[in-house]
Structure formats: C-alpha cells, structure tokens
Amino acid sequence: MALMQIAEPGESTAPHQHRLAVGIDLGTTNSLVATVKSGAAEVLLDHDSQPLLPSVVRYLADGSAVVGYEAKAQQALDPQNTIVSVKRFMGRGIADVAKYGALPYKFIDAPGMVKIETIAGVKSPVDVSADILRALRIQAEAALAGELVGAVITVPAYFDDAQRQATKDAANIAGINVLRLLNEPTAAAIAYGLDNESKGTFAVFDLGGGTFDISILKLTKGVFEVLSTNGDSSLGGDDFDQAIGAHWRKLLGLASADHGDTRRLLMKAREVKEMLTAQASAESTLKLSYGQEFKLRLSQDEFWAMTAALVQRSLQPVKKALRDAKLSVADIDGIVMVGGATRMPHVQRAVIDFFGKSTLNNLDPDKVVALGAAIQANALAGNRTGEDLLLLDVIPLSLGLETMGGLAEKVIPRNSTIPIARAQEFTTYKDGQTAMAIHVVQGERELVKDCRSLARFELRGIPPMVAGAARIQVTFQVDADGLLSVAARETVSGVSTQIEVKPSYGLSDNEIADMLKASFNYAKDDADARVLSEERVDAVRLIDAVEAALKKDGDALLDPAERDEIFAAIATLRPMIESADARAIKAQAAELSRTTENFAARRMDRSVADALKGRKLEDMKAL
Amino acid sequence: MTIDFTKNHFDLFHLPISFQMDLAALDAAYRDVQREVHPDKFTTASDAEKRLAAQWATRANEAYQTLKTPLNRGRYFLKIHGIETEEESNTAMPLEFLMQQMEWREAVVDARSNKDEAKLDALATQKNADEKLLFGQLSAELNQPSTFAEARLTVRKLRFTEKLGEEIDDAFEAVER
Secondary structure, three states, X not given: OOOOOOOOOXXXXXXXXXXXXXXXXXXXXXXXXXXXXXXXXEEOOOOOOOOOEEOEEEEOOOOOEEEOHHHHHOOOOOHHHEEEOHHHHOOOOHHHHHOOOOOOOXXXXXXXXXXXXXXXXXXXXXXXXXXXXXHHHHHHHHHHOOOOOEEEEEEOOOOOHHHHHHHHXXXXXXXXXXXXEEEHHHHHHHHHHHHHOOOEEEEXXXXXXXXXXXXXXXXXXXXXXXXXXXXXXXXXXXXXXXXXXXXXXXXXXXXXXXXXXXXXXHHHHHHHHHHOOOOOEEEEEXXXXXXXEEEEEEEHHHHHHHXXXXXXXXXXHHHHHHHHOOOOHHHOOEEEEEXXXXXXXXXXXXXXXXXXXXXXXXXXXXXXXXXXXXXXXXXXXXXXXXXXXXXXXXXXXXXXXXXXXXXXXXXXXXXXXXOEEEEEEEOOOOOOOOOEEEEEEXXXXXXXXXXXXXXXXXXXXXXXXXXXXXXXXXXXXXXXOOOEEEEEEEOOOOOOOOOOEOOOOOOOHHHHHHHHHHHHOOOHHHHHHHHHHHHHHHHHHHHHHHHHHHHHHHHHHOOHHHHHHHHHHHHHHHHHOOOOOHHHHHHHHHHHHHHOHHHHHHHHHHHHHHHXXXXXXXXXXXX | OOOOOOOOHHHHOOOOOOOOOOHHHHHHHHHHHHHHHOHHHHOOOOHHHHHHHHHHHHHHHHHXXXXXXXXXXXXXXXXXXXXXXXXXXXXXXXXXXXXXXHHHHHHHHHHHHOOOHHHHHHHHHHHHHHHHHHHHHHXXXXXXXXXXXXXXXXXXXXXXXXXXXXXXXXXXHHHHO
C-alpha cells in the first residue's frame, strides 16, 4: 500500500485517498483493533470472526510466540512460558510485581522494569506486548487489505510516564507508527460522545482486567476536555478472580497447588465470576493435573461480600477526581461504564449509589475503548470525518524533581492539560560546583522515596562560580502523548548545556531499531527496504502538504524569494524519492521542512487570528 | 520560527486586560485557539509544523490555566503591570491573619487525626467563605491602579488560603483511605 501510493515520478498521490488507520485497545485480558469504515467505527475480526484477541502470549522452544486463543488455552499446561496480563508488568519493577501475589514466571530484576525468563529467552514486558500488538497489526492489515498508516494505542489514564513509554516502545517494535497514545476513558468518551451528541460533564468509570481509571470530562461541541483523572493502575477484574481463587484454595486445602493448577483454579474463578453476573449462584468443576476433581460453588452474596473491599477501593479515586475537578456528584450529568469488569452487578450498584443516578451502558464495555480510538486514529491520519474533534487531556500524576533532604518538588501538577512545559530554576550550593545531579520523579507524595523514579541525569560543564550564583533552569515538557522530556541549562554564563532524558526504561531509538530487526527476523535488506519505503511515503506526504499550503497561502504570506527557496527544495526532493537512498531522502525532506518554518509559523498565526476574529463577530451578532 | 511571545495572555485570546473575566468568553477563545493549533491537527504535517503546533498548544494551555483561576489571574495581572507579588520573599503578614491561619491549620491536623469528616467539611466551607471575601477585595483593588500595590498583600493572603485548601484536600484523602 505504502509503495503503491507513489505512482509515476512527478505525479502526486490521489489527494483524498483514505489512509488506513486503526485504534488499538491493548488490554490486560483482551485486546482489540478497530477502524472507521464508511464513517462508522467497527471492531475488526480475526480469521475466525472473533473480535477479541486474548492478551496471552506463549513462548515456544524454537523461539516463536503463539498469541491469543491458542496461547490462552495452553496456559495451564505451560504456565511458566505463557504470559497473561502482561500489561500489569509494563514499566514496573520487581517490587511492584511482587504485590500481585504468586505468579508462575521466573522474574528477573532489571533496571526499571522486570524481565521474564522463558523457554524462548529473556523477555521484557515490552517484548510480550509487542508480540500482542504485532498480532493485531497483522490481523488489521489482513482485514483491511493494506498497510497501516498508523495507530492510536490506548493506555490507562492513570499510567505513569514509564508505563506510557513502555507501551509506545512496544508499538514501535511491533512495526506500528503510533499516531497518538490515548487515555482509555477519553477514548470511551469519544465513542459515547459522538454517538449520543452529548453535552455536559461526564464521569467515565473504567474498570478493566487489571487497571482502574476514572476521568471527569466536559463535552462541548466536539471538544472533549478532561478536567481530572485518577485511578489505580493495579486494580481490575483480575483481583476479583484472585479473591475467588484464594477463597477456594482455603476451602479446599489447596495451599500447595502448583503453577498449572493455580492457573486452572483462576480460570474457573473467572468462569464462575462471569456466570454470577446473571445468576444468583454458579458452580463448576476443577480438574487438577493429577486427576483429582473438585466441585466448586459460589453464590452471588458470597462473591459480593468477599470483593466488597475491592469495589470500595475503586470509589476512592472517584472522590479524588471529583475533588480535583472541583465538582460534586450533583454536577455529573452522566456516568459512562467501561471495561468488562463493570458488568458485575455489585460494581454497577456501587457506582449508581455513589452518584445517585443510573449509568450509561448502551455500548459494549469491552469494545467502546477500541471504537473511540479508531475514531481518533481516523481523524489523526488526516481522513476527513466531518466531525471536528478536539481532545484536551491531562497528565494523571505530578512530575517533579528531588531537592535537598529527599523531598520531591513538583514542577508540573497532576491534571495539567497537555501539552505543557514548565521551567524551574535551581542554583549551586558549593563554590566552584561544576555539575548538578537531577532526579526526575512522578507522584503525589512529599518524599522522593514514595514517588516513582523516572530518570536521573547530571548536568555537567557548569562554569565555576560562587555558590548560589549559577542559574540552572530545568525544563519539563510533556507532549500530547503524555510523555515527558527534561532539559537542563545554565543561564547566567551563557553556556548552555542541554540534555534530553527519557525515563530509565525508555529505549533509545537505536535499541528499538535493533529489536525491530530482530523481532521481524528480517534480513538486513528487508529492514532497509522498510525504512526506504517509510522515508518515501513521508517525503511524498511532505511535498503534498507543502504544495497544498503554497497554493492556499503562498502568495499572501511569502515574498518571492522565500517562495523560490521552497520551490527549489521541492524540486530537489521530488526526483530523489525514486532513488534508493533513504538517508538522502530524509536529509532533503528535513531541508524542505526547514525552508517552510517561517511560512508555517505565519500560517498558524493567521489561522489563530482568524479563528478569534470569527468568534468576536459572532459575539457581536449575538448582542 | 516566530511565535510572538511578547504578547500577553489576554492579548493572545483577544480579551481585554482586566481582572474581571468573562469565563465563557475565555473558554470559547481557548477552544478556538486549540482547534487551530493542537498537535492532533498536525499528525501528518511537516516536522516544522509539528514543533510549532506543540509550542502553540503549550502556550495556549499555559495562558488558559493562568487566566482561568482568579489567584493566578490576579498575580499575572499585577505582573504585566510591573508589580511582583513577592510571595516567596515577603513574609510580613498581619499578625491577626497569621494567627487565624495557624488556628485553621491546627484544626485541619486535628480533624485529620480524628478522622472527622464533618469537621473537615466545616473547615472547607469556612475557608471558601474567607477566600470569597478576599477575592472580592482583590477584584476591587485591581479595578484601579491606585490600589494595585495593596493587591499584593491580598494575593499573598490568598496564597495562604490556597495552601490551606490543599491541606484540607490531603486530609480528606487521608481520612477516606
């Protein structure tokens, strides 16, 4: 598809060609991929017409991976090499993972994020997630009969920077161009908002397999403004299964069950939990590896009692989110329920009781996130949709720096609308100090040790000065994906030392490129061909965009010399596209991009001025 | 790249420079700007445009957050009139005010350790009433240049009540846990 977009030399691509873009809900239990077809979002089915892909990966001795239903069916046979609920390990250290209870995996402590030893080698949660994402990409490309321009990948709103970065890395390794990381509750709100043409203030209660999010959004004329978000990135449907499993284990005296039997027990727990959604009691039979059989029974009342504390736990973040939004329950116009775990009647009941009004359930809670992501992906890929959609999302957790005495100083507070940049000034405390250690943390607690450590780096080369004279400006920048980058600069001396950091487990671009090659088992030629194809597509897109802009505003906003410079850059780039030199194409595309900088700035200034001018006129008319 | 960073936040949104704010007009202007500049509108654009969009959207968010909340707006209004509020450096506050603040903070600490939600509610109500009076005063002071200097003290007082509000919120959280 990408290659087909380039027709003959000098001929531009069809102007309104539909670009294939998908939304991916990378879930703890199940994952889905959806797209917008003839104006409507729909979930893409796999070759067996199944909408859901179980987020389960089994690694085999030959190094290959089996993903989905097949892997799920084999989990009890090969628990050590069959990874379920990997999302709970993303961006998490060994101490975090220990909290999830007994797990069958051989965890390896690694800086920042655990790894898992499998029969196919050591896998990081990023690798496992990449295998799931790759399966989804292949499924989507088969269903749509073409290569994807890109995807919107959803993440829990309460994911911290490390978890977000890990998710983006996984997508890149899976060969997916990430158009945007989108918060799951926001995605759900899009699906609901556009369907219902809603207006007002909404709470999205999203209890998934392993994560819980609450977002409070204001909807106005296609603008989705997140007012606050909160959650618990280790609370989900899995915990309800664990509660049932623990109850039965005690009841049946199965304290020493092996990993395979533990899996069998949890699978039965899940089955019974799902049955209890619609019936007052449920039963099942557990058959252990050595042939012993147990009758398992559970009533709704027992289940609700043993999990009441979990349901209560979900309401605390709801209260916090309301407080942060400076709202009370009475201000909420509607409550959107998302995630399979919200099917449980006692969860529904608790939410209805808390808000004092009924919930919105008319879209499938398993699919709504993927559908919303598809709508956003379609818009981001540049397909004209008619709806003018604008998402204004926030960061869920405060970002800060370690200061003297192990205290965390907040630089960007939680629930700040992204993108955002904030600078903070620091100074040296010793005469002649030439370096400064900078420790970036995320979280709400006062002490650094209670926050999550994102990155440490040193600013070196500060000119020697007396203590307190240097001015070190540390700038935090959070982009529209919610990802942080940090730069530090000494401002007094004029010497500017600048460092960009990524969180400890953020992979470098080179590492991702290596993993991409390794994971595809590409011969070098294939990988190079892929890079070349991408550079070509990007170059064509750039030329198209610049030409369209020139046609519209070139005469008004550029003088002849400026216009000639841009034309010359296009004229140089166009014939290069047919060459096989990816590097040269990239360099010349960058050059073209550079020549358009002032033009782009003027166009943006003008579009802002026009937008505000229009508004003022409307106001006048209203008077 | 030439974003005009000399423009103040009021000018950016084509709003009159005043502490009195038509919040509906601010919301509308903010959305109008974000519709034009948000990075989501530039995912297929050139790198130059993407950078520009990120800068513009960041700027719009900063301006909106500053103008939306009255304390930030008041502080910023003084700043563009060349008056620093000296919240970090000037600690000279009326004794009576400080005593009152201390009393309230102690009450919050007590309510927190006694897990007394009703008391916290009462303190929050009291704080809000106090804050409302201070904002009324700030609004009057910022209405005429002759009283701009006095507004500095009011801003510093509001910084205290804001802190108190944060402590009440933290206490609520601790009590609910």
